Structures are given as C-alpha cells and as structure tokens.
Amino acid sequence: MKINQLYLGHEMFANCYLLVDEKTGDAAVVDPAWYTDDFKNILAENNANLKYILLTHGHFDHIFGVHGLKEATGAKVVIHGNDAGHLLDENKSLARGNMPEPQKPVHADALVSDGDVITLGESKIRVMHTPGHTMGGVCYILEDDRVIISGDTLFCMTAGRTDFFDGSDELMIESLKRLIALDGDYRVLPGHNRETTLESERKRNWYIRRMVK
Numbered sequence: 001m002k003i004n005q006l007y008l009g010h011e012m013f014a015n016c017y018l019l020v021d022e023k024t025g026d027a028a029v030v031d032p033a034w035y036t037d038d039f040k041n042i043l044a045e046n047n048a049n050l051k052y053i054l055l056t057h058g059h060f061d062h063i064f065g066v067h068g069l070k071e072a073t074g075a076k077v078v079i080h081g082n083d084a085g086h087l088l089d090e091n092k093s094l095a096r097g098n099m100p101e102p103q104k105p106v107h108a109d110a111l112v113s114d115g116d117v118i119t120l121g122e123s124k125i126r127v128m129h130t131p132g133h134t135m136g137g138v139c140y141i142l143e144d145d146r147v148i149i150s151g152d153t154l155f156c157m158t159a160g161r162t163d164f165f166d167g168s169d170e171l172m173i174e175s176l177k178r179l180i181a182l183d184g185d186y187r188v189l190p191g192h193n194r195e196t197t198l199e200s201e202r203k204r205n206w207y208i209r210r211m212v213k
C-alpha cells in the first residue's frame with residue numbers, strides 16, 4: 001500500500017493520510033480535516049479512485065472535510081458507531097466555537113467495530129477499537145505494511161486527552177495495553193505530531209510507562 005501524508009495547510013488540523021492500493025488504484029483517505037480543490041489534484045496525481053473516508057474518531061479537527069470530500073467523490077464514510085453522532089452534531093465533534101463556519105452534517109455509510117476488516121483493492125485494513133480519547137476511537141492496522149494509524153489514541157511519547165465529555169482514562173489505558181501487546185514492531189502514524197514506532201513507544205512513552213508501574 002502506498003501511504004502519503006497530506007498537508008492541509010493548518011497546524012490545528014490532524015494528520016491526514018491517503019492510502020492507495022497500488023495494484024488497483026483503490027484509495028482511502030484517513031481523517032480529512034479540511035477539503036480543498038487541492039485534494040482533487042492529489043487524488044488525480046496518485047491515480048486514486050477514492051472508495052473510503054476512514055475516520056479514527058469524530059472530532060472536528062479530523063472530520064471537517066468529510067462533507068466536501070464525500071460530495072466530490074462519493075466515497076463511503078466509515079466510523080465506529082459510538083462516534084457516528086459526532087458527524088451530525090457540532091457540539092459532540094467540538095467544532096462549535098472552534099471553527100469559523102458551521103459543521104455540515106454527514107451520515108456515516110458504514111459503522112465499524114473491533115476486528116472488522118476493510119478490503120481496499122487487494123489490501124486489507126483491520127479495525128481495532130481503542131476507546132479512551134472518545135468512546136468510538138479506532139486504530140486502522142495495515143498488517144502487510146506493519147503500520148498502525150493511531151488517531152488520537154497513541155502519539156509519539158504520549159497519548160490523547162481523556163478529559164472531553166466522552167473520554168475515559170481507564171479505557172485509554174486498556175486501549176494502550178492492547179496496542180503494545182501486538183506482536184513485533186509497527187510504524188505508528190498518529191493523528192497529530194510526528195510518526196513513531198510501537199517499539200519506541202513501549203520503551204519511552206510516558207503515559208505507557210506510568211500505567212505499567
């Protein structure tokens with residue numbers, strides 16, 4: 001799978017990733033915080049046929065571009081059921097007061113749960129439900145590429161906040177335990193800041209070190 005990080009032109013926004021199955025050109029975008037015409041050009045440059053908009057969770061800094069991208073491409077919006085309501089409600093997504101314009105509501109096309117496998121061309125994407133930052137947070141695992149797209153669950157050296165209305169420190173700890181229990185090493189592509197590896201986080205992440213004490 002070809003994995004590109006897209007630059008959306010604003011530091012507030014989450015990291016957005018374009019996944020392209022190279023054999024078929026079928027593609028998915030993870031967490032499109034913002035939709036611009038550049039997006040169309042990027043899809044064209046990558047010969048990408050956009051099938052899915054995969055969301056790690058429902059916060060505005062990950063979803064604000066979903067409406068425009070879905071209208072332009074017809075791609076299916078995929079999210080965990082616990083966060084699907086965030087796509088319809090700018091109070092839940094925390095967009096209200098943080099964005100200059102109202103959030104346009106979007107209905108999810110597919111609700112995923114733990115262990116689901118999404119087929120993208122000839123590639124497989126596994127869903128791991130990792131609540132804690134929100135109740136419907138997920139990681140997308142590209143087993144063949146040894147990549148975890150970790151949303152706002154696992155970050156380089158830390159983890160996502162758990163103090164929003166649907167966050168839970170206990171669930172975050174359970175989710176991090178499940179992630180570090182995966183076999184071997186993975187590249188970790190987080191929702192914010194720079195990429196890391198699972199092995200590095202097992203050793204150095206302050207949140208993980210605190211919880212295993």
Ligand SMILES: [Zn+2]
Nearest residue numbers: 014061152191
């Ligand atoms: Zn975020």
Ligand SMILES: [Zn+2]
Nearest residue numbers: 057059133152
């Ligand atoms: Zn978030």
